[in-house]
Amino acid sequence: MKVIEKIREATEGNGRTVFSFEFFPPKTEEGVENLFDRIGSMVATTLRSCDYVAARRIHADLTLDIANRMQNMICVETMMHLTCTNMPVEKIDHALDTIKTNGIQNVLALRGDPPHGQDKFVQVAGGFACALDLVQHMRSKYGDYFGITVAGYPEAHPDMIDTDGVATLEAYNNDLTYLKRKVDAGADLIVTQLFYDTNIFLKFVNDCRQIGITCPIVPGIMPINNYKGFLRMTGFCKTRIPPEIMAALEPIKDNEEAVKAYGIHLGTEMCKKILAHGIKTLHMYTLNMEKSALAILMNLGLIEESKLSRSLPWRPATNIFRVKEDVRPIFWANRPKSYISRTLGWDQYPRGRWGDSNNPSYGALSDYQFMRPRSRGKKLQEEWATPLKSFEDVHERFMNYCLGKLRSSPWSELDGLQAETKIIDEKLANVNLKGFLTINSQPAVNGEKSDSPSVGWGGPGGYVYQKAYLEFFCSKEKLDLLVEKCKALPSLTYIGVNRGGLCVSNVGPNAVNAVTWGVFPAKEIVQPTVVDPASFMVWKDEAFEIWTKSWACLFPEDDPSKELLELIQRTYYLVSLVDNDYVHGDLFAAFKDI
DSSP states (O other), X not given: OOHHHHHHHHHHHTOOOEEEEEXXXXXXXXXXXXXXXXXXXXXXXXXXXXXXXXXXXXXXXXXXXXXXXXXXXXXXXXXXXXXXXXXXXXXXXXXHHHHHHTTOOEEEXXXXXXXXXXXXXXXXXXXXXXXXXXXXXXXXXXXXXXEEEEEEOTTOOGGGBOTTSOBOHHHHHHHHHHHHXXXXXXXXXXXXXXXXXXXXXXXXXXXXXXXXXXXXXXXXXXXXXXXXXXXXXXXXXXXXXXXXXXXXHGGGTTOHHHHHHHHHHHHHHHXXXXXXXXXXXXXXXXXXXXXXXXXXXXXXXXXXXXXXXOSSSSOOOOOGGGTXXXXXEGGGTTOHHHHHHHHTTOSSOOBSBOOOTTSSOOOOOOGGGGOOOHHXXXXXXXXXOSOOOSHHHHHHHHHHHHTTSOSOOTTOSSSSOOGGGGGSHXXXXXXXXXXOEEEEEEOOEEEEETTOTTTOOSOTTOEEEEOEEEEEEEOHHHHHHHHHHHHTOTTEEEEEEXXXXXXXXXXXXXXXXXXXXXXXXXXXOEEEEEEOHHHHHHHHHHHHHHIIIIIGGGSOTTOHHHHHHHHHHHHOEEEEEEEOOXXXXXXXXXXXXX
């Protein structure tokens, strides 16, 4: 979705303030993974209200990879920065074609900084001289597919600012005229460079309106996190620093925590003044240090986790090709990134009901599904690489995770348990102690309000329902006992399969079962998660591989713990169990006396 559409929808609909964050691609693999780990955590909590994230361009391929992962894996609307620096038109078209192929619609069109080692921008042979050329080219070749953002400079472009730190009136007016040309050429949105004098920004907005610029103008806010970094950035951008800010910083410049606290206070007051003038958009330059930006938004009352709700039980990807997707198999509930990775190549995505999942084939299982950011890998090592002497030790690991004593799981990409798990955590713990090793679950829900903090989704005014669901590994002997119990419990349906594909089930191969649904005002019934036998057979390969690729690999070769886990992988069954009586059923009754 285009950012301009999100802004119009929010600000023209209910007057909601739109905010966004800007990150830049780290230069190391560890830095990239750390960034995704932090952003993923932010999106999972406070950033459900975030409207988009901008990925600054440092290296084209790296930026595209980060923007693509942000859009598809983190599932937040992403704006990629594209510059003219060292970019002939062929490379620009290749970048734009690739962006479009990956379902990204938003681009910040920039001239770019001078090439490395040079003082002034140099137009590369066959390239563009300025952002205006880039905007014109994008609109000419790609029509209205892209939402195009351009930069605005409240104090004029740094190249137009004299040595005394101020642009002449003529230079300032020329810069405004050039900005209008960019908008007239097809830019939808303006994001400003950082500033610290709010009056300068407000005058800039008024001056833009006076010459006929009507598109949204988003203030770029950069919280002060570090005194030396603040001076370096404002010097590079030739940004005016009001005397009162320097007077406040001078006594505390060597106290980093005090500087951060002042930066949060200053940023909050700046934003309050901007919002009071009717501007409902904020763009936060984080410099990859998001805590100050979040603190400012908290102070403004723009984010409050307790009042946020999910549009679906899983976070929808923002890739334009997936926007109609509203049904997924429940098996990947704890591994959404893996699911998206395996379905990126689909020509069509399920809508309304699951349909024929055999039509678009799942992508092949790859090492990506088992990759972990370094911080996650460290947590798994700490919590799951403890010695295992018996099956009971394995049972205890799973039990402790269900009780919240462990924050990580080899079968989950998420940080900790979902809120709804606490409803049945003790029952799950007992089941695990019996040798039914659970990796996915949901409690029965009969008409809970859709804004429930534990099971709600879909927005206010609706009611949600779900069948009790349990997914686990167990031995063949345990499975046989469970199958016998299910014969006396007709509301239970199950599918069990071992690593080799031998299946035991009381449902047909095409019996797609909706296990979550919601009823909302003026909408058809929404059923976002299903149990699908065909998809289960695809998922089982991944589920079994995790035993070795995510858990056993934590132990040295020839370690008895490793051998025990490999034995479980070879001999156990993966079981999906549904209690279809969501009103009076008791799924856990099937495990009594086993």
